[in-house]
Amino acid sequence: MAKLKNLEDYREEIEQCVKCGACRAHCPVFGAERREGRVARGKVALSKAVLDGEIGLEEKVLEDLSQCLLCGSCCAGCPNKVPTEEIVAAARRKIAEQRGLSSFGKGVAAILGRPKLMNTLAKTGGRFSALLFRKLPENSGLRLRFPAPYLESGRTLPPLTARPFRERCPERIEGKEGMPTVAFFTGCGINYMYPEIGEAFLRALKFLGVTVIIPKDQACCGLPAVSAGAGTVVEQLAEQNLAALTHEPVDYVLTACASCNAGIGKIYADLGGDYQQLAAKTRDIFVFLVEMGLPERLAELPKKGGVRTRVTYHDPCHLRTRGITKEPRAILKSLPQVEFVEMEDAATCCGLGGTYSVYHYENSKRIGAKKAGHIEESGAELVATDCPGCIMQLQDSINHAGGSQRAVHILELLNEALPKE
Amino acid sequence: MLEQRIIRNLQQTLGKEHVSTDKADLICYSYDATQQQFLPDVVIYPATAEEVALVMKLANAENIPVFPRGAGSGFTGGSLPTRGGIVLSTERMNRILEIDSENLVATVEPGVVTEQFQKAVEKLGLFYPPDPASLKFSTLGGNVAECAGGPRCVKYGVTKDFIIGLEVVTPTGDIITTGGPTMKGVVGYDLTKLICGSEGTLGIITRIVIKLLPLPEAKKTMLVLFDSIDGAARAVSTIIGHKIIPTTLEFMDGRTLDCVRQATDLEVPEGARAVLIIEVDGDREFLAKQVQKIQQLIQPLGVVETRTAETPEESEALWQIRRSVSASLRKVNPDKFNEDICVPRSKVPEMIRKVDAIAEKYQIPIVNFGHAGDGNIHVNVMIDKKVPGELERAHKAIEEVFRGALELGGTMSGEHGVGIAKAPYIPLEISEKAADYMKTIKKALDPNNILNPGKIFLD
Ligand SMILES: Cc1cc2nc3c(=O)[nH]c(=O)nc-3n(C[C@H](O)[C@H](O)[C@H](O)COP(=O)(O)OP(=O)(O)OC[C@H]3O[C@@H](n4cnc5c(N)ncnc54)[C@H](O)[C@@H]3O)c2cc1C
Ligand code: SF4
Ligand code: SF4
Numbered sequence: 001m002a003k004l005k006n007l008e009d010y011r012e013e014i015e016q017c018v019k020c021g022a023c024r025a026h027c028p029v030f031g032a033e034r035r036e037g038r039v040a041r042g043k044v045a046l047s048k049a050v051l052d053g054e055i056g057l058e059e060k061v062l063e064d065l066s067q068c069l070l071c072g073s074c075c076a077g078c079p080n081k082v083p084t085e086e087i088v089a090a091a092r093r094k095i096a097e098q099r100g101l102s103s104f105g106k107g108v109a110a111i112l113g114r115p116k117l118m119n120t121l122a123k124t125g126g127r128f129s130a131l132l133f134r135k136l137p138e139n140s141g142l143r144l145r146f147p148a149p150y151l152e153s154g155r156t157l158p159p160l161t162a163r164p165f166r167e168r169c170p171e172r173i174e175g176k177e178g179m180p181t182v183a184f185f186t187g188c189g190i191n192y193m194y195p196e197i198g199e200a201f202l203r204a205l206k207f208l209g210v211t212v213i214i215p216k217d218q219a220c221c222g223l224p225a226v227s228a229g230a231g232t233v234v235e236q237l238a239e240q241n242l243a244a245l246t247h248e249p250v251d252y253v254l255t256a257c258a259s260c261n262a263g264i265g266k267i268y269a270d271l272g273g274d275y276q277q278l279a280a281k282t283r284d285i286f287v288f289l290v291e292m293g294l295p296e297r298l299a300e301l302p303k304k305g306g307v308r309t310r311v312t313y314h315d316p317c318h319l320r321t322r323g324i325t326k327e328p329r330a331i332l333k334s335l336p337q338v339e340f341v342e343m344e345d346a347a348t349c350c351g352l353g354g355t356y357s358v359y360h361y362e363n364s365k366r367i368g369a370k371k372a373g374h375i376e377e378s379g380a381e382l383v384a385t386d387c388p389g390c391i392m393q394l395q396d397s398i399n400h401a402g403g404s405q406r407a408v409h410i411l412e413l414l415n416e417a418l419p420k421e
Numbered sequence: 422m423l424e425q426r427i428i429r430n431l432q433q434t435l436g437k438e439h440v441s442t443d444k445a446d447l448i449c450y451s452y453d454a455t456q457q458q459f460l461p462d463v464v465i466y467p468a469t470a471e472e473v474a475l476v477m478k479l480a481n482a483e484n485i486p487v488f489p490r491g492a493g494s495g496f497t498g499g500s501l502p503t504r505g506g507i508v509l510s511t512e513r514m515n516r517i518l519e520i521d522s523e524n525l526v527a528t529v530e531p532g533v534v535t536e537q538f539q540k541a542v543e544k545l546g547l548f549y550p551p552d553p554a555s556l557k558f559s560t561l562g563g564n565v566a567e568c569a570g571g572p573r574c575v576k577y578g579v580t581k582d583f584i585i586g587l588e589v590v591t592p593t594g595d596i597i598t599t600g601g602p603t604m605k606g607v608v609g610y611d612l613t614k615l616i617c618g619s620e621g622t623l624g625i626i627t628r629i630v631i632k633l634l635p636l637p638e639a640k641k642t643m644l645v646l647f648d649s650i651d652g653a654a655r656a657v658s659t660i661i662g663h664k665i666i667p668t669t670l671e672f673m674d675g676r677t678l679d680c681v682r683q684a685t686d687l688e689v690p691e692g693a694r695a696v697l698i699i700e701v702d703g704d705r706e707f708l709a710k711q712v713q714k715i716q717q718l719i720q721p722l723g724v725v726e727t728r729t730a731e732t733p734e735e736s737e738a739l740w741q742i743r744r745s746v747s748a749s750l751r752k753v754n755p756d757k758f759n760e761d762i763c764v765p766r767s768k769v770p771e772m773i774r775k776v777d778a779i780a781e782k783y784q785i786p787i788v789n790f791g792h793a794g795d796g797n798i799h800v801n802v803m804i805d806k807k808v809p810g811e812l813e814r815a816h817k818a819i820e821e822v823f824r825g826a827l828e829l830g831g832t833m834s835g836e837h838g839v840g841i842a843k844a845p846y847i848p849l850e851i852s853e854k855a856a857d858y859m860k861t862i863k864k865a866l867d868p869n870n871i872l873n874p875g876k877i878f879l880d
């Protein structure tokens with residue numbers, strides 16, 4: 001099994017921090033709670049103090065290191081590109097190793113005890129209840145992200161689907177000759193909560209004539225476990241996904257979830273070897289669609305009249321930090337029924353952040369509230385994005401703010417624009 | 422270590438959650454942009470002037486040093502708790518209290534971040550010009566205490582030119598106000614100006630009254646590449662000589678351009694050995710004319726290329742060259758000393774030549790860029806601390822740079838202040854008598870020397 005880097009391996013990056021404080025302008029957690037321990041500079045300083053043995057893993061250190069969305073905003077604004085989110089994730093793994101996972105991911109601890117898959121699911125849909133939730137496979141990203149105690153917190157969550165997406169669709173959908181073959185990495189959000197996004201994904205690729213493989217034995221990408229500090233879980237999931245995604249040759253592995261894209265495209269790249277090759281093949285769906293000339297194809301379709309809906313776009317951190325900002329917008333702008341408007345601070349984190357919103361729901365709400373304000377000010381009716389996690393958080397934030405906007409995946413809008421079969 | 426009794430007292434004054442002796446917090450408030458570290462005994466987060474006053478009374482009675490801290494982005498160690506004691510953070514005092522559009526005056530608490538204030542007034546068509554490069558994260562309190570400057574100072578002046586009143590907690594725990602919201606005021610000594618730039622040694626600023634301007638209608642940015650630093654410097658004096666004061670006149674020397682070339686894919690032609698970024702602001706029609714005139718004036722001075730931005734995005738792209746400097750310098754060497762000397766405008770080329778000679782003499786790369794319009798040169802001495810002897814050579818080089826600036830009628834610091842970084846060099850610039858005059862003021866106001874002791878002057 002490939003191993004993730006240790007905190008010790010990050011010493012050089014930690015020492016690149018020149019303490020300028022620029023990250024204070026970019027860290028959403030600091031924006032919600034102005035204390036030095038909450039900002040990247042503080043977290044890096046604490047990580048260094050831990051490495052140097054100046055401070056132990058005491059409560060306050062755990063608390064400060066838990067106060068990070070792993071959104072990477074600080075790194076983008078840092079003159080020396082100090083990868084605070086990676087440093088914090090490594091520090092959390094160290095904490096989990098030494099103190100157990102209880103501080104960060106109670107839900108994850110259960111998996112460590114019983115790593116076997118349990119692929120049974122609730123029969124009914126309906127509201128997302130704690131009961132239903134417990135029936136999710138234990139290593140699903142949702143369980144990793146939202147350990148049971150969290151569900152009593154009053155958050156609005158989308159209903160859980162009765163039949164997961166991967167159970168509904170064939171494992172292979174043949175496309176046209178000469179077109180690429182891709183594997184669809186569905187991720188947990190689409191599989192268990194938003195199967196309609198998965199269906200829209202398949203329709204878009206069918207429209208282009210691409211052959212799609214949807215491996216049944218794929219698992220969670222592991223990003224929620226990264227956030228929880230559950231290093232071994234990440235490594236196990238990566239191994240399982242590597243096997244699932246490589247038993248048939250494919251040109252690309254496509255994702256329609258920003259977190260999955262970062263999980264497979266970045267975390268796996270760090271694992272080296274075969275994982276790196278898998279990572280290199282990973283594409284965000286909209287990058288792929290733009291490469292395949294979808295906007296031009298849409299332009300050729302006969303124009304339908306009708307009112308256009310005002311739509312704004314939220315940049316998921318895990319795409320923004322990987323430089324993917326133009327393609328989702330390009331697709332949105334190419335949709336005939338959409339009037340695109342840019343909102344202020346489209347690129348700041350929505351406040352979900354893996355296990356962050358579990359343990360710091362109040363702060364998470366505060367960060368989300370800012371976002372909801374910007375959506376409102378933009379005058380848009382819909383906020384589209386490219387990540388089921390963000391959709392959930394954005395909708396929760398809009399609901400708390402009493403707004404009427406809906407959060408959707410760009411694929412759902414694309415679906416409407418494609419010709420009916 | 423402070424006694425438990427004192428900590429309890431602080432907790433009673435401020436509330437338990439606003440007083441921390443957690444090691445993690447002590448570490449987080451032990452540094453600033455100088456990258457030096459000193460652990461305090463306690464970090465406190467007061468919310469009002471009254472709380473600050475109670476803290477100062479206690480500190481005076483118990484002889485505990487107090488170190489005010491804004492964002493900790495200072496380059497000279499002003500907020501470092503060099504003697505342990507209390508770090509007083511203004512992070513909770515971050516409200517914009519009033520923006521008075523009728524009188525063009527605003528009142529803020531010291532912890533407000535500069536850019537947030539700028540954005541708030543600009544929404545109302547008003548303008549707060551001081552723009553230190555740290556404006557996105559530094560606080561107005563820190564800006565006032567350091568009298569921060571920035572590129573726009575050529576035309577508009579520095580922080581203190583916009584501060585017309587303050588509320589200050591004295592080192593002995595009284596609350597006083599200085600100046601006020603009127604554009605004029607000559608009653609008594611000008612304490613506002615005394616506190617501005619006093620680096621947190623004479624009082625703790627708890628409220629700031631700021632003068633505003635109307636927001637200029639538009640601005641235009643030009644990037645001009647020259648074949649020599651002399652050409653760029655002559656361009657500066659020619660423009661100003663023709664009574665045009667641009668909003669900014671930023672320059673970068675040849676070495677800086679070499680760094681930028683290596684580190685980015687921004688196109689910089691080979692023949693270019695200096696750059697000026699010239700920005701003008703004002704009414705739209707008037708701007709086009711001004712740009713034209715500037716271009717005519719400087720064309721004969723060795724201009725290699727001129728790029729003019731037509732849109733805000735294009736302007737941003739031009740500034741990007743300036744912004745990429747900081748990161749690109751690390752390619753030269755991992756560690757740097759960023760000195761901010763200031764010389765009379767016309768002496769900039771001479772100063773650059775001096776610095777080049779010093780770099781040669783000590784075999785240390787030195788990269789210069791800065792605000793040519795006001796002669797403020799950021800002299801970046803690039804070293805690798807791990808290489809034996811390099812640190813010592815750097816210190817010698819820096820002292821020579823200071824001496825060089827003073828010989829040309831300049832100063833050791835145009836905007837970063839003295840703090841602890843430049844305290845040892847003070848006698849080079851300030852006569853013993855003048856220094857005594859300043860120390861007498863400090864002693865009179867802070868008899869127990871508990872407010873930010875050891876800053877500016879060695880004692
Ligand atoms: C990347 C970068 C770029 C910079 N660019 C510039 C620039 O262009 N121009 C420039 O002038 N500076 C610049 N600086 C230096 C620095 O940002 C300024 O000195 C700034 O004003 C410091 O503000 P701060 O809130 O961080 O204050 P701190 O660093 O926390 O404190 C600075 C000083 O102010 C005192 N102080 C803070 N708050 C108060 C208060 N309420 N009452 C009394 N004293 C107080 C402190 O004791 C200390 O002596 C830069 C720094 C960085 C890291
Ligand atoms: S911006 Fe980067 S270098 Fe500056 S303090 Fe933050 S992490 Fe450190
Ligand atoms: S990753 Fe995001 S939340 Fe974490 S320190 Fe950086 S900016 Fe802040």
